[in-house]
Amino acid sequence: MLKVATWNVNSLRVRLPQLRDWLTAEQPDLLGLQETKVTDADFPRADIESLGYAVTFAGQKSYNGVAILSRQPATEILVDIPGFATEERRVLAATFGTVRMINLYVPNGSEVGSEKYDFKLRWLAALTLWLKSELAGHAHAVVVGDFNIAPDERDVHDPEVWKDGVLFNAAVRSAFQGLVDIGLCDTFRLHSQEGGQFSWWDYRMAAFRRNLGLRIDHVLASSHLCKTCTACRIDKAPRKLERPSDHTPVIAEFNL
DNA sequence: ATGGTGGCGCGGCCA
Numbered sequence: 001m002l003k004v005a006t007w008n009v010n011s012l013r014v015r016l017p018q019l020r021d022w023l024t025a026e027q028p029d030l031l032g033l034q035e036t037k038v039t040d041a042d043f044p045r046a047d048i049e050s051l052g053y054a055v056t057f058a059g060q061k062s063y064n065g066v067a068i069l070s071r072q073p074a075t076e077i078l079v080d081i082p083g084f085a086t087e088e089r090r091v092l093a094a095t096f097g098t099v100r101m102i103n104l105y106v107p108n109g110s111e112v113g114s115e116k117y118d119f120k121l122r123w124l125a126a127l128t129l130w131l132k133s134e135l136a137g138h139a140h141a142v143v144v145g146d147f148n149i150a151p152d153e154r155d156v157h158d159p160e161v162w163k164d165g166v167l168f169n170a171a172v173r174s175a176f177q178g179l180v181d182i183g184l185c186d187t188f189r190l191h192s193q194e195g196g197q198f199s200w201w202d203y204r205m206a207a208f209r210r211n212l213g214l215r216i217d218h219v220l221a222s223s224h225l226c227k228t229c230t231a232c233r234i235d236k237a238p239r240k241l242e243r244p245s246d247h248t249p250v251i252a253e254f255n256l
Numbered sequence: 257a258t259g260g261t262g263g264c265g266c267g268g269c270c271a
Binding site for chain 1: 259261264265269
């Protein structure tokens with residue numbers, strides 16, 4: 001069994017005790033973290049290694065930052081979309097045995113019409129081109145992370161409220177579909193067709209208590225891996241803790 | 257009503 005998870009922790013240093021407890025409980029084989037918000041020099045490597053995980057990371061000061069925790073050591077590490085290098089540490093790809101893991105923190109986009117929004121769309125276009133070659137080279141690939149895109153109406157508590165926003169408008173949903181169409185599946189939708197199942201809730205307005213959320217964190221898998229996917233679930237438990245991340249983990253399991 | 261909350265880091269940006 002292969003267990004793959006993703007969690008936007010919104011500061012690794014703040015969430016380290018929660019991560020420790022969660023790893024002990026869930027024991028994933030591969031975990032992609034986003035918004036670690038820590039430089040590589042300050043990364044709590046020893047804390048994570050003491051939990052029995054190897055760790056690969058690409059961080060920066062204050063913003064962004066990605067990491068992959070694994071049972072096996074990483075090889076073939078990439079920290080940028082080839083040909084689309086930026087200062088922003090949002091990409092970490094590595095190989096673990098026969099599995100290629102691509103961990104993403106997709107740009108939020110701020111607001112439609114902004115420079116950040118334009119960057120989000122260009123970033124997604126470059127990502128899609130690159131992932132075609134990644135899939136061509138790796139039959140067993142998982143693409144996980146905070147995509148900052150809710151794929152369809154079921155994934156948004158109120159589509160009317162979000163329909164023109166950067167997380168759900170037609171352009172970003174089309175970009176998400178274009179990404180899936182290169183040969184991926186949304187593992188969550190292999191097992192559940194219900195709406196109202198979210199992975200992120202705004203800290204404000206008691207959004208979690210009222211379930212005013214979005215499903216924007218995803219575990220996508222290559223066609224071959226999709227055939228072996230036995231489960232995908234959103235683990236709401238960490239979002240209920242004191243001082244939580246605004247995101248909660250998504251976990252997929254594969255019969256490998 | 258451009259609010260509300262949280263992280264970084266110590267003023268303002270970002271989500």
